[in-house]
Amino acid sequence: MKRATFLLTLLLLTAVGFTAVACSNNEEEPITVADPWGRTSPSAAANGAFYMMLTNNSNADDTLLTVSTDACGVVELHEMYDKGDGVMGMRPIEGSAIPVPAGESAELKPGGMHVMCMMKQIQFEEGSEIPITLTFENAGEMEITAVIRDN
Ligand SMILES: [Cu+2]
Numbered sequence: 001m002k003r004a005t006f007l008l009t010l011l012l013l014t015a016v017g018f019t020a021v022a023c024s025n026n027e028e029e030p031i032t033v034a035d036p037w038g039r040t041s042p043s044a045a046a047n048g049a050f051y052m053m054l055t056n057n058s059n060a061d062d063t064l065l066t067v068s069t070d071a072c073g074v075v076e077l078h079e080m081y082d083k084g085d086g087v088m089g090m091r092p093i094e095g096s097a098i099p100v101p102a103g104e105s106a107e108l109k110p111g112g113m114h115v116m117c118m119m120k121q122i123q124f125e126e127g128s129e130i131p132i133t134l135t136f137e138n139a140g141e142m143e144i145t146a147v148i149r150d151n
Contacts, residue, residue, distance in 0.1 A: 030058040031100065031139040036146040038130065039110070043123045048072070050115040050132065050146045051108045056100040063137040064098040064106070071130045073119025080111050090116070100136075124148045 036052035056062050067075045083089040100106045128148040135141050
């Protein structure tokens with residue numbers, strides 16, 4: 001009986017320990033966005049794209065659900081894929097969402113996943129700063145600023 005009590009206490013202490021770790025992790029932003037940017041494109045170009053690194057610092061899986069910005073008429077989440085014969089195409093990501101698993105990162109980069117900006121409303125000039133709202137399933141809304149540059 002005494003031994004059982006000891007084990008139970010140990011179990012409880014361990015649980016408290018884990019909770020403390022979880023709490024200290026939560027002091028950090030659950031999701032961080034690194035280096036949001038878009039490539040310069042001529043004003044005649046109807047479309048542009050944004051790239052960034054999404055990192056989930058929390059203990060729970062999250063998902064980027066939507067992206068919105070006044071700079072684009074329509075925003076979609078796209079990925080590049082091999083059409084065959086070395087020809088690359090792009091298409092909306094299945095489920096129109098980007099999973100960001102707990103403790104992992106999702107990279108949006110040229111040649112891969114990207115935020116597709118259709119019907120550009122403004123010029124994408126070097127140094128332009130474009131406010132963008134990201135909406136995550138768990139983390140909710142996040143305001144970021146994408147910088148326009150050549151590469
Ligand atoms: Cu695209």
